[in-house]
Amino acid sequence: MTLAEVPSVGDLLAERYRLEEHVGGANGHRQLWRGVDVLLHRSVAVVLRSPGGEDAAPTMTAAVAASRTHVDSMVDVYDAVDEGRFAYVVREWVNGSSLRGVLEQQTLESAHALELVASVADAVAALHEGGVTHADLHPGTILLSEDDRVMVTEPRNEPGVTQVEDVRALGATLYACLTATWPRVVPAENTGLPDAATDEWGRVLDAAAVSSQVPARISQLTADLLDHTQAPPSAAELAVELRALAVAGNEPTAAIKVSVEPHEAPTSVLGSMNLGRFKPETPPAGMKRLAVIAAVIAAVLFGGVLTSALVFGGEDDPAEADENVTASDTGSDKGEETTEVAVPTDLPLTPDMIRVVDPPDGDRDNGEGLDALIDGNASTGWSTATYRNNPKFGNLKPGMGILIDLGQAYEVASVRVQMTSAGATVGLLSGNEDPGDSSEGDQAIVDGFTELAAPVENADTNIELQAGGEATQFIVIWVTELPESSGGYKLTVSDINVFVR
Incomplete structure (x- = not known):
């Protein structure tokens, strides 16, 4: 929006919705306002998006779908208007606290967390x-209302986000409820929670390893939902499973005692789920008015946290992320040296550390957008060209890559790659030097770099390539096959993270 187009207090949209207070979203792209429907005399939330038109089409489609859900745990969507210069969705205004506000103060008991996430899954x-x-599922977009409801804010329906990713976000939300941290294997904007603790390989610790109060079955279910090598159930199936676990946990004969060491792997809940028992015609159980939610909100209110819900993707000051966990050898005898195991850390990357590798017969003109790979924003990224003949870059070249100069030799533990579409083949190469930013140099990388991590075929949208701790200064995220895209084959990488010791 230009300055002249920025809405201000008192503006009347659609001759009906008067803007009262700007409460979230400092940039012009997406803003949240508290408003009043002057015809029905009720408070509303107005979510503005700029620009409108084609860019806002997914949001408008999602608003229509949300208005038809008739599920208690989805906020009521009243209207959706596209004025071209901007578009806006009008929904109910919810008084209460965001789930994030609660988790900043305390974790939830397992049964409470299961029922809450089941309501979101509905x-x-x-x-x-x-x-x-x-x-856009995370604790900042889930509300706990003053009248004891769990409410999910309006969907974004961003292009490239799949139903599988929504279900993984449900798993991440369950993990957050149990640990008050967010697992970064599921990208989300501004959750406001610390990053989940990881092991020496950069893998998220099981919830039971973080809190002994978490039953083993629930911990393993959460781990399975976060595991990108496993296909998750549908959201409807997951809601049924979560409620079954909640009921089992409330039965004295089914009490689960947890004594799980961090390295132990309980039997997979998802792997043993009989998905055939979930009939498609089985309706969601619906949102229950939970006394437990009322109790949680009352506790937070007593602590002075409860406010009118400004739930808008986390525009509040987020908690500082703690990504470093260290472990020591506690089994040594007195007088022996205690050894510390260095846990991988996320190496800060700058634009001058990254370039595109495009060997012959590539045209080497795909350099734009590299900054977006390290901006932490999953909605931006770097893209290849579209190849119409086949997914292997039209058989023009062996592949394309992103070269990262780490600045010095590090033991690389893993590299996380977030993409907007599933189906690519992605691996990891390493070498001792950059042979030069030229077509010849790129060919030398193809010929001389060695495999650091085996290629992952038909990769999910979020993968972590395990490098095994080999010391190197130069690595290449190497793509040899592209996913299907509109009009051919194309890949967009939204974010990369390198974990080193």
Whole structure:
């Protein structure tokens, strides 16, 4: 929006919705306002997006789908208007606290967390049935209302976000409820929570390893939902499973005692789930008015946290992320030296450390957008060209890559790659030097660099390539096959993270 187009207090949209207070979203792209429907005399939330038109089409589609869900745990969507210069969705105004506000003060008991996430899954399942994704699930977009409801804010339906990613976000939300941290294997904007603790390989610790109060079955279910090598259930199936676990946990004969060491792997819940027992016609259980939610909100209110819900993707000051966990050898005898195991850390990357590798017969003109790979924003990224003949870059070249100069030799533990589409083949190469930013140099990389991590075929949108701790200064995220895209084959990488010791 230009300055002249920025809405201000008192503006009347659609001759009906008067803007009262700007409460979230400092940039012009997406803003949250508290408003008043002057015809019905009720408070509303107005979510503005700029620009409108084609860019806002997914949001408008999602608003229509949300208005038809008829699920108690989805906020009511009243209107959606596209004025071209901007578009806006009008929904109910919810007084209460965001889930993030609660988790900043305390974790939830397992049974409470299961029922809460099951209610969120009901809303997600309804959206999926309507053909859209939420694409913005995290504790900042889940509300706990003053009248004891769990409410999910309106969906974004961002292009490239799949139903599978929504379900993984449900798993990440369950993990957050149990640990008050967010697992970065599921990208989300400004959750406001610290990053989940990881092991020496950069893998997220199981919830039971973080808190002994988490039953083993629930911990393993959460781990399976976060595991990108496993296909998750649908949102509707997950809601059923979560409620079954909640009921089992409330039965004295089914009490689960947890004594799980961090390295132990309990039997997979997802792997043993009989998905055939979930009949498609089985309706979601619906949102229950939970006394537990009322108790949680009351506790937070007593602590002075409860406010009118400004739930807008986390525009508040987020908690500082703690990504470093160290472990020591506690088994040594007195007088022996205690050894510390260095846990991988996320190496800060700058634009001058990254370039594109495009060997012959590549045209080497795909250098734009590299900054977006390290901006932490999953909605931006770097893209290849579109190849119409086949997924192997039209058989023009062996592949393309992103070269990263780490600045010095590090023991590389893993490299996380977030993409907007599944289906690519992605591996990791390493070498001792950059032979030069030229077509000849790129060919020398193809000929001389060695495999650091085996290629992952038909990769999910979020993968972590395990490098095994080999010391190197130069690595290449190497793509040899592209996913299908509109009009051919194309890959967009949204973010990369390198974990080193």
